Amino acid sequence: MKKLAVAVFIGLLGVMSFSASAGHHGKVKAYWGTSGMFGPFDIRGLIPSLPEDKARDITIPISMWVIDHPKGIVVYDTGNNVEVEDNCKNYWSPGLCDFLKPSQTKETNIGGLLKKLGYTVADVKAVVSSHAHLDHAGNIEMFPNAIHIFQKKELYQGWWPEKFQGRDGKGPFVLADLDNARDFNYLELEGDYDIFGDGTVQVLSTPGHTLGHQSMRVTTGKSGVIILAQDAIWMQENLDGYPAGLNYSVQDYNKSVTRLKMMRDLQGAPLYMGHDGAQWEAGGNQWY
Numbered sequence: 001m002k003k004l005a006v007a008v009f010i011g012l013l014g015v016m017s018f019s020a021s022a023g024h025h026g027k028v029k030a031y032w033g034t035s036g037m038f039g040p041f042d043i044r045g046l047i048p049s050l051p052e053d054k055a056r057d058i059t060i061p062i063s064m065w066v067i068d069h070p071k072g073i074v075v076y077d078t079g080n081n082v083e084v085e086d087n088c089k090n091y092w093s094p095g096l097c098d099f100l101k102p103s104q105t106k107e108t109n110i111g112g113l114l115k116k117l118g119y120t121v122a123d124v125k126a127v128v129s130s131h132a133h134l135d136h137a138g139n140i141e142m143f144p145n146a147i148h149i150f151q152k153k154e155l156y157q158g159w160w161p162e163k164f165q166g167r168d169g170k171g172p173f174v175l176a177d178l179d180n181a182r183d184f185n186y187l188e189l190e191g192d193y194d195i196f197g198d199g200t201v202q203v204l205s206t207p208g209h210t211l212g213h214q215s216m217r218v219t220t221g222k223s224g225v226i227i228l229a230q231d232a233i234w235m236q237e238n239l240d241g242y243p244a245g246l247n248y249s250v251q252d253y254n255k256s257v258t259r260l261k262m263m264r265d266l267q268g269a270p271l272y273m274g275h276d277g278a279q280w281e282a283g284g285n286q287w288y
């Protein structure tokens, strides 16, 4: 009898350890935060293709995601640099501060978000930057010990943007966001990547908005698969067929929008956009 109980106990242990190692997807979670807000401003400042009758003033989030995986914490985009909180016009061009009206505070920057969720900056194992624009890679220098995941082309773009995208410091690439990060550890990608090797946290190459923009696909325990487009798709109007302004390549932008829309439809997975006010109101500031 005693022997049987021991055997059953050992058998149970075996089942428990099997289920613990059977997959990580049940334990992965992702939090949608924002680096303050931008706006209000006329939507046509971002989407010049929009007809007059669809014009309106918008206030939009600057989406950042914190992904908690058993093998480590991943931050997807670090928002606006902390300097915009009280020194915007000395850090960004004054015109961008006036147009975007950033409302970020130290509570809502990426450091504040991590703290709110119970993490420290030092807990972050990997930082994925969708692209090198000022509202997405603004605080990579806060993470000197993390592995930084970029498309290789985006590093080139960040350091030497096309002239039409602004090399004069007045555009969306801010050299001060990157200049002390040259010697960090970069995983320089040329395509998609499965960060933890179990399929749950994937980087997707989605160029067009910039030369090396990248999106993500995360399999969470609570919400299943979610697709995080970031600036491959800014907002609903882009899904409705009005192309975003500011594209490096309109052709690549359209291919990336199509790729993400079809992934959404084939996999039945919700698609979260980088700067959509209504979607943020409905689903921001929460775990998935």
Ligand SMILES: [Zn+2]
Residues within 6 Å of the ligand: 133, 135, 136, 231, 274, 275
């Ligand atoms: Zn953006």
